[in-house]
Amino acid sequence: MVDAGRATGGRDGLTAGALAGHRRGAMEMSTDPLTHDPISRPPGARSSEEVAVLDLCTAEVLATVATHSADEARALLRAAAEAQRPWAREGVRARASMVRRVTEAMVQQADALAEALQRSLGMCRFDALVREILPCVDAGQWYAAEAPAMLADLDVEPHLRSHRRGEVRFLPRGVVAVFSPWNAPLAEPLTLVFEALLAGNAVVWKPSSLALLPALRAREIAVREGLAAELLTVLVGEREAGDAIIDAGVDLAVTIGSKNAARRVASRCAKASVPSLSSVAGKTALIACDDCDVERAARAIVAGRFVHAGQRRDTVERVIVHASAAGELTRRVIELAAALRVGDPWREAVDLGPARHPTRATLLRVVTEEAMRMGATLSLGGEAMHRGGEGSWFNPTVLVGVNEGSRAAREILHGPVLPVMIASSNAHALSLADDGVGGPFAYVFTESADRAAAMADGLRASVVLHDDVFATEVAVDAPMDAAGPGAAGTLHGPDGLARMCRAQHRSVPSLALPARDPGWPPYSPLREQVAIRALRTVFGRHGVVGRLADLF
Incomplete structure (x- = not known):
């Protein structure tokens, strides 16, 4: 870990020594070297490649991170799928409690997150705090408060078959992959991560290799707060690692970034029959x-x-x-x-x-x-x-x-x-x-x-x-509906949270049914006559539905 006390200049009236003392330990909250982080790799996995995370302004090495091969990426996906099932059984209120705890821990560790943003991405401290950390904490806490209502079962009263009653349940998809760019390091991807977790999914988050440190720090906070390590994995690697989890059948892929990245992920998902969502930046x-x-x-x-x-x-x-x-x-x-x-x-x-x-x-x-x-x-x-x-x-x-x-x-x-x-x-x-x-x-x-x-x-x-x-x-x-070339779907809000789920309609009879239904074969000319008369009586130009509509 780097020594935060190496800062050589003051800011906002602080001397260099006072600044160093203020920040000392911000990036030392972890005692696990990122080169062999046991919570970001499959058990027993070894990688022959590493990527160095550099200070953008000085080229000083801040950390070295072991990359994931395609085989390791598939192993991470399997581990995430295994961990997702008991997480889904926890219920939305228990999941909301965990997300709330993670966001509160992020507030306590805001200095470490801000330093990661400042040093690896050249972001000003105010912008790191107010435009990245605050929005994702706010989003996590807002969704944690609202998710129980948003994901509650919906009663459905069939207007045609009134002898049945139904409900729509929002079930987890399984494992959600989040692909994020270097210029959206925390606020946007973490909002999606929180939404996916609240919906009962596990998440494999693949940030840009240029924005690894903030993602790894955020995940470290979540795991230390008690989130199962396999429920939130940061995938480190090149395109092959991301392709591997799509080809292996991740349950949903969400991409934020350029139109080229979104189109490439969407194309890969289409070949693998994986649903995908994307938000594409443009010339605002x-x-x-x-x-x-x-x-x-x-x-x-x-x-x-x-x-x-x-x-x-x-x-x-x-x-x-x-x-x-x-x-x-x-x-x-x-x-x-x-x-x-x-x-x-x-x-x-x-x-x-x-x-x-x-x-x-x-x-x-x-x-x-x-x-x-x-x-x-x-x-x-x-x-x-x-x-x-x-x-x-x-x-x-x-x-x-x-x-x-x-x-x-x-x-x-x-x-x-x-x-x-x-x-x-x-x-x-x-x-x-x-x-x-x-x-x-x-x-x-x-x-x-x-x-x-x-x-x-x-x-x-x-x-x-x-x-x-x-x-x-x-x-x-x-x-936030898709806009721009390459974008698809809706993110955020009640609609976006629902898209992290599978909507399942369940229909049950509200009264005892006969063994033989008049709509089942074998058919007869008499039943065909009854069917056409019923169709015209109810839905025809002068039928019951039309006459009722004329009254309003």
């Missing part, structure tokens, strides 16, 4: 109408674009502003963005760290230059910073007047570059935002609630926020 637009509150819109744009160096799934990927508000709004955005501090979030008092991929700065520069050639004005930044480490350092950049056909306007950038597009009208802004490359999120800034509602009606996004950003923080208790 923020529309600033002519009557927007300029100060709030500007601050939302800067936060929505530059938090975590512009890499969140729900980040503002492009701003589309009405021409009449463009001048004032862009001036304020540039002022605010210019004041942002870039550096090492673990060792310095900063507002954003590096981008996750070491080659990202080169791509951002290429995209910026192309946008300028196509007519955009470079109003701020545009240059890489040379600071070393595994990350990619780039100054906050603002491009104004971006052409709608440029890469800056159409591609997800994963970096601190803000494309601003100018619309001639609010209707034009709406058409630019709903151009087919958007994803499940959209933001509309206007002082008119009616206009915001009208614009939301014209957007294909699943979650539309009025005068706010960071959609994933407000959507956990409401359904």
